[in-house]
Amino acid sequence: MSDLSHAPAPSRLQKVMDSTMMYSFRRNPVAVASLAVFLVIAVLSFLAPLIAPYDPYDPASIDLMNSEYPPAWVNGALPEFVLGTDDQGRDLLSTILYGTRLSIIIGLCAVALQAFLGITIGLVAGYVGGRTDSLLMRMADIQLSFSTLMVAIIFLAVTQALFGSETFNRYAVFFLIAVIGVAEWPQYARTVRATVLAEKKKEYIDSARVLGFGPLRIMIRHILPNSLSPIFVISTVQVANAIISEASLSFLGLGMPPSQPSLGSLISAGFDYIYSGSWWITVIPGIVLVVLVLVINLLGDWVRDVLNPKLYKG
Amino acid sequence: MFAYLVKRVFQAIAVMFVISLIAFAIQGNLGDPLRELVGQSVSEEVRQQLREELGLNDSFLQQYLRFAGNALQGDLGTSYFFKEPALDVILKKLPATLELVFGATLIIIGLSVPLGVYTAIKPNALLSKIIMGLSIVGISIPVFLTAILMIFVFSVELGWLPSFGRGDIVPVWGYWETNFLTADGWAHIILPSIALASIMLPLFVRLIRAEMMEVLQSEYVRYATAKGIRPWRIYFVHALKNTLLPVITVGGVQIGTMVAYTILTETVFQWPGMGFMFLEAVNRVDTPLIVAYLIVVGFIFVVTNTIVDLIYGLVNPTVNIARMGA
Numbered sequence: 001m002s003d004l005s006h007a008p009a010p011s012r013l014q015k016v017m018d019s020t021m022m023y024s025f026r027r028n029p030v031a032v033a034s035l036a037v038f039l040v041i042a043v044l045s046f047l048a049p050l051i052a053p054y055d056p057y058d059p060a061s062i063d064l065m066n067s068e069y070p071p072a073w074v075n076g077a078l079p080e081f082v083l084g085t086d087d088q089g090r091d092l093l094s095t096i097l098y099g100t101r102l103s104i105i106i107g108l109c110a111v112a113l114q115a116f117l118g119i120t121i122g123l124v125a126g127y128v129g130g131r132t133d134s135l136l137m138r139m140a141d142i143q144l145s146f147s148t149l150m151v152a153i154i155f156l157a158v159t160q161a162l163f164g165s166e167t168f169n170r171y172a173v174f175f176l177i178a179v180i181g182v183a184e185w186p187q188y189a190r191t192v193r194a195t196v197l198a199e200k201k202k203e204y205i206d207s208a209r210v211l212g213f214g215p216l217r218i219m220i221r222h223i224l225p226n227s228l229s230p231i232f233v234i235s236t237v238q239v240a241n242a243i244i245s246e247a248s249l250s251f252l253g254l255g256m257p258p259s260q261p262s263l264g265s266l267i268s269a270g271f272d273y274i275y276s277g278s279w280w281i282t283v284i285p286g287i288v289l290v291v292l293v294l295v296i297n298l299l300g301d302w303v304r305d306v307l308n309p310k311l312y313k314g
Numbered sequence: 315m316f317a318y319l320v321k322r323v324f325q326a327i328a329v330m331f332v333i334s335l336i337a338f339a340i341q342g343n344l345g346d347p348l349r350e351l352v353g354q355s356v357s358e359e360v361r362q363q364l365r366e367e368l369g370l371n372d373s374f375l376q377q378y379l380r381f382a383g384n385a386l387q388g389d390l391g392t393s394y395f396f397k398e399p400a401l402d403v404i405l406k407k408l409p410a411t412l413e414l415v416f417g418a419t420l421i422i423i424g425l426s427v428p429l430g431v432y433t434a435i436k437p438n439a440l441l442s443k444i445i446m447g448l449s450i451v452g453i454s455i456p457v458f459l460t461a462i463l464m465i466f467v468f469s470v471e472l473g474w475l476p477s478f479g480r481g482d483i484v485p486v487w488g489y490w491e492t493n494f495l496t497a498d499g500w501a502h503i504i505l506p507s508i509a510l511a512s513i514m515l516p517l518f519v520r521l522i523r524a525e526m527m528e529v530l531q532s533e534y535v536r537y538a539t540a541k542g543i544r545p546w547r548i549y550f551v552h553a554l555k556n557t558l559l560p561v562i563t564v565g566g567v568q569i570g571t572m573v574a575y576t577i578l579t580e581t582v583f584q585w586p587g588m589g590f591m592f593l594e595a596v597n598r599v600d601t602p603l604i605v606a607y608l609i610v611v612g613f614i615f616v617v618t619n620t621i622v623d624l625i626y627g628l629v630n631p632t633v634n635i636a637r638m639g640a
Binding site: 138142146147149153154157158160161162244247248251252253267271274275277279282283286289297298301 | 325329340343344450451453454455456457458459462463465466470477567570571573574575577578581582592593596599601604608611615616619
């Protein structure tokens, strides 16, 4: 041991760079490109207040006379609107940047909520076992048998009718996060429970119990770190799904209002103008949405292959 | 098996009970039935009398029992907008939705089996890689966006196919009018069916591929090869048969998901089915219709899931035992 330690200990960054995961990442051009595209979209959208040429939330900067100008490369465009303007005269580039930020935030927060609920329930179900376990897992089965989108549509539709659209619009972000977050917890709960059941039998858990650690500490400090890789695998795909769900709900008018558009509501607003030839209001945000979800899915595929080769199924 | 069946049916009834409670709670809190009936111009005394007659002053339990009793007899209230029994309104819209789901299912089955089998047999072929690449792109495009882009290309730019409605439909039986008997009907159903199929197709291609690759590794397939059975017979008779069990199970569960996606597809194509009707009902705050839709859709989900579970338990005895033990 003392002989080996003559060489300087590798720094944390060096350890990460030398890990198998980084190696497989560097060898996979699709993963590298996906991450690069994702980072570009994420950074640009989060810097939206700084780099966007206009503020789409500020009514003073919007002029209805500017509505429906095409993107700069089409005849009849105004040079100051690079991607054209939408039906309300907002600069499409700025609106897309703000909308993408909103879509990513809602997606991440919804998945964080899913993960929190699912991991807690999964840990408890797997560790406690018995009747608690069968009850919780039966609930998960039932919840999974209803499609998320269906539950979300009905919940948001009723909420909207109940509160009226003005109140609903003000809190739409929270409603969306809540409903997407709550509807998908079984995905996490099932996976976490399965790994807990496998880990629980191992000797290090027994020894921890003999040392007198309480169940809470064993669950969080000992079992949870060993179930992280399947959690990681699900999370990427779940973020992509959450972004799609948010866009779908906003498209139906059950999500973000047009005054504060996410990518879905932007596409929805543009759909009314597609017959009159203003395709860009729909198509450009649509492309951004597809690229965003696609790179997350590609990253998810890569993560799944690296961390969990056995799980290679649909 | 019998115990499993009883257990499963009992669970289905319990879930329906919860759905009916939720539906009832919505009905009690959403909108005011008196205002819908008589408007604003009625004195307070008459209102109280009407409330008494309608049973709106009864206890929650009494009201729920009456609601559940009526629901069991097929009475889900009267739509404010259509002035017809809500269940009738939904049943009239149901065939349009079912035909759309049927069209999408045809596309999914017709394409996913050959594509899935091909990509499993030749995992390294260029075409397989293209198919798998397209499948991940397919998963990443939301249904409504596929629908919009297809309208933009095929209806607006090229003008080949109509972009909304059902076109010429032919009455068949009762409320059922079909798209499949006229050329115009076919033209109208193609785009919505493709849009609805687009989200499920990649999932099924990937599922069939994964299952098929697993089966192709098994001993009996190698034995069949050693016996000299021709490859296509091994693939399509021996291997495919064992691939289909999980595919059918997933397929059954996805029927429910498909109902949710019909709301999106029908909205884009203004398809006069029950999904489009539901969104209109929400915009009009037509409470009885919203509640009736909730119960009908909940019923479809519960019934399909129960049947799929039962079939699965029937053909795969190991599931059965494991569940009974739990």
